[in-house]
Amino acid sequence: MQKLLVVTTSLVAAFALAQGKTADTKAAFKITGDPAKGQAKYKELCVSCHGEGGKGDGAAAVALNPKPANFTDAKRAAEVTDEYVYKMIKEGGAANGKSALMASWKGALNEGQLMDVAAFVRSLSKGAATPAAPAPEKKDDKKPAGKK
Ligand code: HEC
Numbered sequence: 001m002q003k004l005l006v007v008t009t010s011l012v013a014a015f016a017l018a019q020g021k022t023a024d025t026k027a028a029f030k031i032t033g034d035p036a037k038g039q040a041k042y043k044e045l046c047v048s049c050h051g052e053g054g055k056g057d058g059a060a061a062v063a064l065n066p067k068p069a070n071f072t073d074a075k076r077a078a079e080v081t082d083e084y085v086y087k088m089i090k091e092g093g094a095a096n097g098k099s100a101l102m103a104s105w106k107g108a109l110n111e112g113q114l115m116d117v118a119a120f121v122r123s124l125s126k127g128a129a130t131p132a133a134p135a136p137e138k139k140d141d142k143k144p145a146g147k148k
Contacts, residue, residue, distance in 0.1 A: 029083035033115030035123040041113055042120050045105065054124040066099050077125030086118045 043052075049064065051057040054071030061068050070076065088096055092104030109117065 029081070029086065031082040031086055031115060031118045031122055033112070033117070033119035035116070035120040038113075038116035038118065038120030041109060041117045045108065046117070049101075054121065064101055066101070068102070071121050071124040074125045077122070082118070082122070085121060086114065089118055089121070090114050 042050075042054075047058055048060045049056075049058040049068040050071060051061065051068075056068040056070040058068065084096070088098065088102060089109075090104065090106045092100065093102035094100040095104065105114065105117075
């Protein structure tokens with residue numbers, strides 16, 4: 001009887017240990033870079049495809065299929081995680097099940113620079129670098145010019 005109790009106890013302990021090991025202990029990844037610093041690298045390395053304002057309309061984009069992502073699309077930005085954005089920049093499309101047209105930049109940028117450029121990409125969907133369209137002119141109480 002006592003032997004059975006020992007076996008049961010150790011089984012429970014082993015199970016608890018296994019549970020602890022499989023539990024997700026990794027904290028959520030967060031982009032912590034400085035977007036202002038990232039902008040310089042972005043202009044240097046990313047504009048040709050992703051465009052000055054990040055809309056995916058760079059000069060080289062015409063020839064690309066799939067098209068480079070539009071970083072100003074808030075809906076898309078909400079769908080993707082910080083980890084995905086960072087990994088896409090660091091490892092490139094091919095390593096992340098996406099198009100190899102998106103290169104890996106880990107050879108050209110160090111960890112800090114990768115974070116900065118990722119932060120800049122993230123800032124684009126928050127309207128930071130996309131000036132709002134001019135408000136439509138009100139025509140209500142305007143009289144046609146040159147007429148009395
Ligand atoms: C040669 C053109 C090219 C250059 C240069 C380029 N990209 Fe890309 N990028 C792409 C293409 C094409 C995709 C879309 C890949 C896909 O959807 O399969 C992409 C996708 C991405 C994505 C994923 C976005 C999403 O919502 O899926 C990020 C982030 C990104 N690029 C960041 C950058 C950054 C930062 C740089 C500069 C360091 C850069 N790219 C340079 C072509 C380029």
